[in-house]
Amino acid sequence: MNIKDERMMHFYELYEQLASATANVNQPPDVPLIESLLGEISAMFRLSKGITHFYRSPIDEQNGKGETMVSYDLKKKDKPVHTVRFLTRLMSITTMTVYMAEDEPPLTEDELSRVDLTMRTTLAYISRNRLQDIAEELAFFDDVGYRNIRSFYNYLSWKGQPESFNGMSAVNYNLRHFSLINQELGRSAGDTVIRNHYRHIEKMIGTKGTLSRLGGDSFILICEQSLLPELLDYLTEAVVPYNEDGNTVTISSCAGVFIIPEGYQFNHTGDIMEKIIPACRLAQDGKQGNIVFYNEKMVSAKEKTMRVQQQFPKALKNHEFQVFYQPKVNTMTGELCGAEALCRWFRKGKLVPPMEFIPVLEQTTDICKLDFYMLEMVCQHIRKWLDEGRKVVRVSVNLSRKHMMDSRLLETIIDIISRYQVPHEYIEIELTETTTDVEFKDLQRIVGGLQEESIYTAVDDFGMGYSSLNLIRVIPWNVLKVDRSFLPLDGEQENSVRNIMFRYVVAMAKEMGLECIVEGVETPAQLEVLRKNHCELAQGFLFDKPLPLDEFEKRLDMQVYPIEMKTAS
Ligand code: C2E
Ligand code: MG
Ligand code: MG
Numbered sequence: 001m002n003i004k005d006e007r008m009m010h011f012y013e014l015y016e017q018l019a020s021a022t023a024n025v026n027q028p029p030d031v032p033l034i035e036s037l038l039g040e041i042s043a044m045f046r047l048s049k050g051i052t053h054f055y056r057s058p059i060d061e062q063n064g065k066g067e068t069m070v071s072y073d074l075k076k077k078d079k080p081v082h083t084v085r086f087l088t089r090l091m092s093i094t095t096m097t098v099y100m101a102e103d104e105p106p107l108t109e110d111e112l113s114r115v116d117l118t119m120r121t122t123l124a125y126i127s128r129n130r131l132q133d134i135a136e137e138l139a140f141f142d143d144v145g146y147r148n149i150r151s152f153y154n155y156l157s158w159k160g161q162p163e164s165f166n167g168m169s170a171v172n173y174n175l176r177h178f179s180l181i182n183q184e185l186g187r188s189a190g191d192t193v194i195r196n197h198y199r200h201i202e203k204m205i206g207t208k209g210t211l212s213r214l215g216g217d218s219f220i221l222i223c224e225q226s227l228l229p230e231l232l233d234y235l236t237e238a239v240v241p242y243n244e245d246g247n248t249v250t251i252s253s254c255a256g257v258f259i260i261p262e263g264y265q266f267n268h269t270g271d272i273m274e275k276i277i278p279a280c281r282l283a284q285d286g287k288q289g290n291i292v293f294y295n296e297k298m299v300s301a302k303e304k305t306m307r308v309q310q311q312f313p314k315a316l317k318n319h320e321f322q323v324f325y326q327p328k329v330n331t332m333t334g335e336l337c338g339a340e341a342l343c344r345w346f347r348k349g350k351l352v353p354p355m356e357f358i359p360v361l362e363q364t365t366d367i368c369k370l371d372f373y374m375l376e377m378v379c380q381h382i383r384k385w386l387d388e389g390r391k392v393v394r395v396s397v398n399l400s401r402k403h404m405m406d407s408r409l410l411e412t413i414i415d416i417i418s419r420y421q422v423p424h425e426y427i428e429i430e431l432t433e434t435t436t437d438v439e440f441k442d443l444q445r446i447v448g449g450l451q452e453e454s455i456y457t458a459v460d461d462f463g464m465g466y467s468s469l470n471l472i473r474v475i476p477w478n479v480l481k482v483d484r485s486f487l488p489l490d491g492e493q494e495n496s497v498r499n500i501m502f503r504y505v506v507a508m509a510k511e512m513g514l515e516c517i518v519e520g521v522e523t524p525a526q527l528e529v530l531r532k533n534h535c536e537l538a539q540g541f542l543f544d545k546p547l548p549l550d551e552f553e554k555r556l557d558m559q560v561y562p563i564e565m566k567t568a569s
Contacts, residue, residue: 048100051071052095147211170276173220237251315347404442413455481519
């Protein structure tokens with residue numbers, strides 16, 4: 001065998017190794033082996049350098065906008081001798097050019113064909129890898145470059161075995177008041193804040209976990225439990241730069257955390273989400289703090305919720321809901337002057353208190369159906385009292401805030417009242433304070449509309465929420481229902497904050513021409529406080545608890561409460 005043949009044999013040996021090392025895209029490539037083979041082949045053909053370019057599109061190629069990879073460089077004064085170009089079906093382009101030192105003899109035709117073969121094989125392999133990268137980027141990253149939910153699920157199924165989650169935790173967190181930051185600092189600063197916040201957490205987690213964006217300002221992550229104290233600290237309060245000058249803004253988040261138990265078996269990849277998302281929602285509510293740890297009770301709460309939602313339509317149809325009436329009494333005369341209609345659910349002979357089902361029904365628009373049912377029952381009863389020639393008092397019905405979005409609310413209310421030909425002045429609608437501007441506008445519209453129809457309106461639980469004086473300045477209510485939290489307790493000092501506020505709220509209501517009623521009057525001393533402050537109306541256990549229809553009818557007939565006796569007792 002002559003030298004030429006030996007060289008050829010050696011080339012084919014190297015080439016075969018290269019071909020097999022680059023053949024399988026499903027296995028991680030043996031990069032050092034591939035590089036050493038390419039180095040040896042380059043040396044064999046006196047090549048001085050190999051440069052690969054990647055372009056996302058032909059336009060990027062034209063504009064020279066791509067990535068460059070130098071794979072072999074003897075740093076000689078050289079010139080290009082051969083280029084191979086690959087266009088993939090996704091229109092991305094990979095080119096490879098090899099160089100030779102200027103003083104080297106040029107490649108023979110034979111040599112060129114072997115160099116070409118090597119380059120094509122290598123390029124096919126690089127293009128495939130590159131395509132995989134692009135596909136991965138499209139599948140696992142959102143358009144702003146954050147890992148997405150698919151990437152999170154992929155991580156869960158890739159980790160696979162239950163033991164691999166031992167010592168790990170899952171977290172869903174939401175940045176608080178993020179729209180405010182966008183408003184105050186501008187969108188681009190907002191984007192920078194989110195990115196810096198994300199990068200910081202990504203760095204904290206390192207390779208032992210994953211972080212993805214669910215959308216907007218909501219994120220999910222898996223990390224080591226040992227990292228939780230530091231992570232939750234950062235989530236509670238993070239100082240984040242929003243521009244290059246180092247200006248910062250403080251970001252707080254709310255988070256739902258699931259400590260993954262040892263040997264935890266997933267039923268499905270959504271399993272973890274079903275734990276951290278409800279926990280995060282509770283954290284958003286804020287009642288249990290900014291950070292809420294998932295526990296089994298949440299599941300039973302969720303089951304209870306689902307049960308109520310499931311049973312509601314049938315219960316409504318079967319008249320399981322009943323109106324109870326709680327009397328409203330004139331504090332000076334003891335006269336019965338009104339009542340509040342409160343809902344009671346009799347389920348399988350047992351009474352379910354409103355707090356167990358009203359908040360659940362408020363999660364959907366079911367509450368609206370119940371409120372309309374209550375209004376209808378009240379109208380039916382008033383009609384009956386009128387027909388029986390009984391004394392009739394004004395009855396207030398509670399309407400949930402869920403009605404605010406209903407553009408036909410007024411018509412529906414009037415429709416129901418008209419059906420029973422109830423004079424409008426016998427109906428009062430109780431609405432609670434609102435929290436948003438949009439709701440405020442709706443509230444204004446609804447109260448105004450009811451007023452035009454001579455239907456009374458009351459602001460319920462005044463002072464409970466974040467009361468705004470605007471609420472009573474701008475909206476034309478008839479009645480202010482002072483929440484019982486304002487009512488001084490027995491034996492409370494005259495100059496206590498509660499006493500002072502109570503005095504002024506009652507005085508303000510009266511001065512503004514609003515009817516003022518205080519809820520939750522339980523003791524004679526409290527009744528005395530009302531009288532002293534010239535508050536004429538009271539509702540509370542001192543007089544009566546909410547009563548079933550027949551009991552309340554007895555009160556209608558009785559008409560006057562013996563309050564002097566009660567005060568004395
Ligand atoms: P609310 O409208 O503020 O009703 C007053 C609540 O205070 C009633 O509770 C009543 O039983 C209670 N209460 C009355 N006097 C006293 C007292 O002296 N001491 C104490 N501690 N409590 C007193 P209830 O009936 O359990 O209703 C709770 C809430 O459920 C109501 O608060 C209202 O927000 C809601 N609700 C009840 N029925 C309906 C309804 O038909 N529709 C809607 N949307 N909400 C309703
Ligand atoms: Mg009420
Ligand atoms: Mg109330």
